[in-house]
Amino acid sequence: MEKLAKALVIILVLLAIAVPLLGKVLTVQPEVVELHARMPENGDWYPAVIHGQVNQPIKLRLTSDDVVHGFAVAQSSLPEVEIFPGKYAETELIFDQPGEYTFYCTRWCGANHWRMRGTIIIEGPESAARPTSEQPLFLKLNLDLDEPHLAKNLPSSRPDAARGAELAAQLPSDLDREKTWSVSPETLWQDLSTVYQAAELDDQQVWDMVAWALSLQGGQDRLAQGKALYTQNCLACHGESGQGDGVMVRGLPTMDYSMLGGEAVRPPDFSDPAVLLGASPALLEGKIIRGGMGTGMPYWGEIFTSEQIQDLVLYLYTFQMDIANIP
């Protein structure tokens, strides 16, 4: 009887160990990549690097080991996948060009959310490789992104593109896109003041012309796209009104240009006209692409397409100008 009891204990314990482990072994699907999403402080994406071949589907089984995350492949039209804690979601990726792709978290999962990035390496014939993208304007212009850029000349009221458009209809115009994108609104205002000196426009009217010039960079659709990107990716730090008071940065010190690089600080206050009107679109584009080294601003260059970044830049100016309601 004693032997039977001992055997029973051993068998039950072994069964409790063996059955689940056997189940695990039997249910493994080698062709499926199990991707675990975790906040960076908990270990980040695992695996962080996924390998694949051109035109070969990659089956992903995604789960979160802590909070709600999202999965998306940067600069692609592949749909986002929501990943809930302890649950599994499946998706399939296919790439027709070799190269390195970035995947990232799309949900504000924590203070270090933006660090949640991984790489998909797709191998294939070099002839089919992704074309290299054009050099961004801020590099061509050799802009110093960390140089203070506060505007000294400010409008008396919010510049209005609709009013600017009415004036523009009566005046000659030779604005080109690259020029508008290269200089700050303040510089553009100074240039236009010279150009339209003969027309005897007052300062505010010239500011309206500046708003109109910026509005030409994209229509309402692109502004809406920019707003959507801002809401999803920027609002948690920059705040709904752009004042740099988002939920993720409330404990951080206020930005001080003289001390940049030392510690993470709050983002600049876009509701201060001097901040945005002194920054050229190219400079804002550069900051978004590169990130604000040492300030806590993430780099988005590998996540957004050039067009998305331009939409975002255009949207930022709406914190200081009315550029959406063009007749």
Added chain:
Amino acid sequence: MGAMEKSANFRYELTQHAWVRRLLTSRWPQFALRAVTLAGFVLVLLTGFMGSPIGSRNFAVMFVWIAWWSALKLLMLPFGGRAWCSICPIPMPGEWLQQGWLVKPGGKKFGLGLRWPRQLRGTWLQSAGFAAIGLFSAWTLTTPIVTAWIFAGLIIVAVAVSVVFEQRSFCRYLCPMGGFIGLYSGLAPLELRPQPHLTTEAKILAAKEWPRGCPWINNPAALKSNANCGLCLECLRTETGSQMQLNVRSFDAELSQPSSFRLDEAFLSLGLLGSVMIYTAIFQGPWGVIKNAALNVGTLAWWGFAGIFLLTSFGLLPATLAGATWLARTFGQAAQPLRLMFTRYSRALLPLGLLSWIAFTISFAFGKMAYLWPVVSDPFGWGWNLFGTAGMEWQPYLVNATPVIEVLLLAAGLIWSGKSVLDTTEQLGTASQRRWSALPVILFALAITVIMLWLLIG
């Protein structure tokens, strides 16, 4: 003899039925249950160490803290006293090693068999252990690997204690759950007792050593309390086992009888009362600050939480009750020492403590029980669906009934404790003195009840 006294003296001997005695005298049914719980325990460790780190998707957290912990407080403890201890797998490996057998005495014994140090006897260590679990509760109850480490640690300590010390020293003096269960087991309607005609001097057992003695180091002939009787039933299996009986009794049977209550038991009683209030604030309250402080172990906020937890449980509550006892002693013009009255009043508060735990468990368990079904189908959180329940969505149960049940439970606890407080004052002078003496402690119990109601229902 009054109706209340009759009720308190009510006993129905289950072992008068031969088949019940046979069932309990055989070691096999109990052993089979312990073997199954041991296998379940191994599964808890495996899922805790290897399964999903998400608590709500892991068998270890869901089974231990939702299923077992709730079943213990709602069913096993209030109706069976130390029934869980009789099938608990934690001491089983250590006992096997120590005694050398599982169902048939014999085999080679192992270990030093030392007596537990006199200075460490009582429930102080169990109070400390339970408080330690409480300090890390938010972390433990949500993190599978921590749950697994705690239970792995318990089994390692249990084995080590079995090798060094005699019998079930771990269960009696160390197990943090044992302290909790033992204290409230006196309120359960089940007891193992000697035949009424036996005197406490009667030696039921021919030898001190298990299997012929009590593994819990009791003298069964003198057994008057459930506190240290683990219902292991070994005394029934000795040659004098027929002198022991298993009884069903009234809930109030033990509490209504005068009994000594030590200072360590008084502190455990108040510590558990404080713990249930803090647990309720963490798990049922709307305060994110408290939840975060309790969860972020090691941070300054957590240390603050730990300080408040310990001060409330082992400082504020005992001090307030001591103050109420001093008033009671003054009003009642009692000659009894303050310490004696303090310990007796602490004992009288046991019903309120137990029913507060049950009230907390009602909302905690029914709020989270729906998480069990997915875990049954997918114990490791690996994406399995063994029984088709993996996709079941969370929903709280008995939402409308829960507050009503909680109010009734707390009211019952207050009334029961109030009655016990009045019973405690019976040796005092006039009826008026007795009433005045009971008042401060009843007001103390009322304050605890109101705080619990506020925490649970708002």
